[in-house]
Amino acid sequence: MTPTRIAAAAGALLIASLATPSIADVVSDWSTAAIPAPPALKEVTVDPATTAVLFLDIMKAGCNARPRCVAAIPNIKRMHDMARAHNMVVWYSLVGAGGKATPDDVVDPGIKPRAGEWYRQGGADKFQGSTLQPILRQAGVKTVIICGNSFQGAAMGTAIEAAQRNYKVILPVDCSAGENEYNEQYALVHLTETGPVNVRNSVTPTRTTMIRFQ
Numbered sequence: 001m002t003p004t005r006i007a008a009a010a011g012a013l014l015i016a017s018l019a020t021p022s023i024a025d026v027v028s029d030w031s032t033a034a035i036p037a038p039p040a041l042k043e044v045t046v047d048p049a050t051t052a053v054l055f056l057d058i059m060k061a062g063c064n065a066r067p068r069c070v071a072a073i074p075n076i077k078r079m080h081d082m083a084r085a086h087n088m089v090v091w092y093s094l095v096g097a098g099g100k101a102t103p104d105d106v107v108d109p110g111i112k113p114r115a116g117e118w119y120r121q122g123g124a125d126k127f128q129g130s131t132l133q134p135i136l137r138q139a140g141v142k143t144v145i146i147c148g149n150s151f152q153g154a155a156m157g158t159a160i161e162a163a164q165r166n167y168k169v170i171l172p173v174d175c176s177a178g179e180n181e182y183n184e185q186y187a188l189v190h191l192t193e194t195g196p197v198n199v200r201n202s203v204t205p206t207r208t209t210m211i212r213f214q
Contacts (some may be wrong), residue, residue: 035185039192039205040073044170045212046115047161048086051170052141054153055111056126056148057091057159062096067173069149078208080111086213089139091182093126093154105170127165136167143168145211146205147175152187159191163202172208205208 015028058076063069083090094101094112101120103112112181121130144162146169155176159169171191178184191203 010011036189036193037186038185039053041173041206041210043212044082044202044204045209045214046143047146047214048088048169050092050141051143051145052089052136053083053145054092054126054132054147055080055106055113056096056146056154057093057102058107058111058147059096059181060107061105061147066177066179068180071105072147072149072175072177075172075208077108077110078116079145079147079172079211082208082211082213083145089135089141090114090117091132091135093121093132094118095120095122117151119202124153125161125169126146126158127161130146133165141167143170145170145172147172149177150201151176152182152183153178156170156187156191159203160195160199167202169201169203170211171205172211173205174209182193210214 002140014042028158034088035053055076063073079188080090090113092103092105092106094105094113097105099122103118106112119130119132119133121128127133144167145158146162155171162169170193171188173188175183176184176187178187188205192205194200
């Protein structure tokens with residue numbers, strides 16, 4: 001084959017390859033995606049003196065609008081009551097109400113924050129610009145237990161940042177909620193299976209009924 005014909009053949013091959021849809025296009029391949037197996041939940045034992053519980057965006061307006069959040073309230077309260085019984089550090093992010101949310105806007109009066117335990121903080125990462133990091137540092141906290149609404153928003157965003165700051169993260173799957181099952185699956189798989197290695201190595205999925213205390 002002459003150099004001219006080789007060049008022409010190469011050009012034709014390039015044009016054909018550019019015109020062919022890539023199999024890596026997630027939208028084109030949407031229907032072929034396989035649901036991964038659920039992560040294994042683990043029994044955990046925590047030291048109350050070095051563990052904090054974070055209740056993120058669990059407000060009347062947001063939670064009551066999501067049936068999965070309403071269903072999680074008994075589990076959130078279980079986690080709250082265990083934390084109080086063991087005199088643990090507890091911290092809340094409050095959102096909504098035009099930036100003027102108060103403890104009375106938390107979804108259940110039985111889990112209202114006490115003075116000094118809350119901060120008005122929007123966004124997914126509750127460390128950014130809030131009192132969270134100073135409170136954890138002052139208390140000598142090494143591990144955080146996260147409950148949040150939504151699972152794929154506040155819970156996941158704060159879990160990732162906690163891992164980046166070298167905290168161990170305990171994630172009870174029954175005290176965080178999303179708008180639907182897919183959003184919760186996405187968040188859990190990302191945190192425990194497909195996300196950055198340092199995040200996966202720091203996050204332990206569990207249930208509130210599987211947490212024990214030293």
